[in-house]
Amino acid sequence: MSFEIDKLKYTGKIKEVGFGAKGDVIVGGEDSYPFYMFEGNEGAGVKIAMEVYDRVEDDWAPAAVAPFADVINDPVAWALSNVSKYGADMIALQLAGTDPNGANVGAEEAAALARKVADAVSVPVIVYGSGNVEKDADVLKKVAEACEGRNVLIGPVQEGDFRQIAASCIGYKQLVAATTPIDINLAKQLNILLENLGVSADRMVIDPTTGGLGYGLEYTYSIMERIRIAALVQMDDQLRRPIICDLGKEAWKCKEARGADPDVKFGDPARRGIMIEAVTAVLLLLAGADILVMRHPDSVALVRKYVDLMMN
């Protein structure tokens, strides 16, 4: 018997979304499963957005603080160094400090910071709120306004706050990260609601919600695979969107990454968190991620090299 390569026929293609102030940084456009280059095109390829925080909690792993020690209290400087030192494709500003259960920073202050960061860097910018729907509705509306002209991606835009936030995103021409809790039907439904509201299909991405490695990542993995199958071979137009995975905070939140475990079998605590973040990124890429939001420069460098090996 001789063997013939089996090439799957894809019927769909992921929408291309233009990022950055000029909209010329393309995300998406693939027409096959992730890295199945023997039968399709990878589109624009993987983009890595490096995190910058408005405020860093004091429970961060020492290994995650170390590379940023000199900039950690200055988000603008942090963003600049992520671009110049580590070659970040994008900057993801995390407005964790706006959480009403935390520092509760006000919407104006947060929006002003977002504008400063967006003005400082040349790469595309993503701005994420705290995830608290009431507060995000206020904060992200103001961020959209303040960042007019910068075409930033704003998220998480959820079922509870999409009306307020999406309206501003349309008005001030920002991109929308449609975020749903690890559920393909909810993801589709939110995309439809957003389109009905007037967000065009090439102005949004799907954030499927990311579980941590060893803490539910398998759910995210399968939902993403199902989203891609629906989009590429099952004619589901509403799911043909690029996928963003906000994984840095999930990877570094778990107790193993925070690194206090003294047991030698867990190895070097400084390297462990980096590997947890990198392995998380790899599984998400295999499941279909287009944008990875990551924290540690060493994990980022590793994942970049990995993508290169997968592609070339």
Next chain:
Amino acid sequence: MALTGIEIFKKLPKTNCKDCGFPTCLAFAMSLAAGKVELDRCPHVSETAKAELSASSVPPIRQFSIGTGETAVTVGGETVEFRHEKTFVNKPPIALLITTDMTDEEIRGRAAAVKEMVYDRAGATLKLDMIALKDTGNNSDAFRALVKKSRELCNLPMILMSGNMDSLRAGVAELQDEKPLLCSVTPDNAEEMIPLLKESGCPVVARADGYDALCSLVEKLTAAELKDIVLDSGSRKLKKTFEEQVQIRRAALRKAFRPFGYPTITFPCEMTDDPAMEILIAATLAAKYSGIVVISCAAGENVFPLLLSRMNIFTDPQRPMATDPGIYPIGEPDENSPVLITTNFSLTYFIVAGEIESARVPAWLLIMDCEGYSVLTAWSAGKFTPDLISDFVKRTGIESKVARKALTIPGYTAHISGELEDTLKGWEILVGPREASHIPAYLKNYGSS
């Protein structure tokens, strides 16, 4: 095409003699239809029935075990390309490489690392599963000595890797009836290898470069009635290896292409010199279709994340995202231990239970049925309300287990504490941290609150 269990049943002797290990012919037929067993387990099936059934009774990817006793591993047996379609069945064993050119100290260090790196997590045990021994110098005496030493140091099933027939013979002789996985039979050495395989009954890695060469090699082996075959399609470049893994899995499942109906093996240890990259490659191939993965990195900070990723991918996706409600004792709590409550979203449970464990403060964790919602969602959906919480706490019977009736609720629901004190009579309500990561600090100060 595949027959249903009932269709198969009609062709069986219907005596329910149990010789196949199943209670009835029907049970055996069902298992056969699901591709879990092979027809030759029934010694009584007629020749005509055998011929009719053989096409449908072979599982698309052969499943067999390597090694003996408790540490034996099962490989193959997969029936889907995407885990949500059903589930992945046999997590690929991960083998740690040991070579003849390593020093005694290195070899002992690796054996010790394998023993050491065993991780318990929410009911599952994560660990390495095999040892791969490589004869770098093609020297049968050195190889036999390495096999002997490794067997003394470690009881895991072995892969014997050598390009030298004498070395493989020596290894097999050293391990007696263990049936290690021999690596490899190739188009060049097949004539010589086949007799050794037939005589020893060992499973074997069939290695050939490219699909067609591999296909002919496997056909040669099956013509010699060898069955326990592991496929190595030759590439050591990630992009190509990935393609081969996808193609082989697809051919077996979609086309029932018999020569590729076997588990595969991949060698991240031969694909990069960087241990961190090796782990990313191994995680990729464990997720995308490799049946066995051989690594050379033995550092806990690398191996642990790899084992976590494999655990995630091989978890049954039909497992609900909800944990059974009830009382979960963590550590060995007594009547003075703290009582905490959260919802039955699996991730919430894993994270909270993990943090309590790492605090090393024994506690009672109450998991309340909130239809699998997380705390915030459950609260906003009206499933984590003072009334419902009070009912649930009373029903669990926790009151008879503790002297100090104090209930710690998630920080995100602080605003219900007043109302909860009114509805849950006799209990003191404490507000815990919002983030699970702050639980250890909270519990350590608990005694003083």
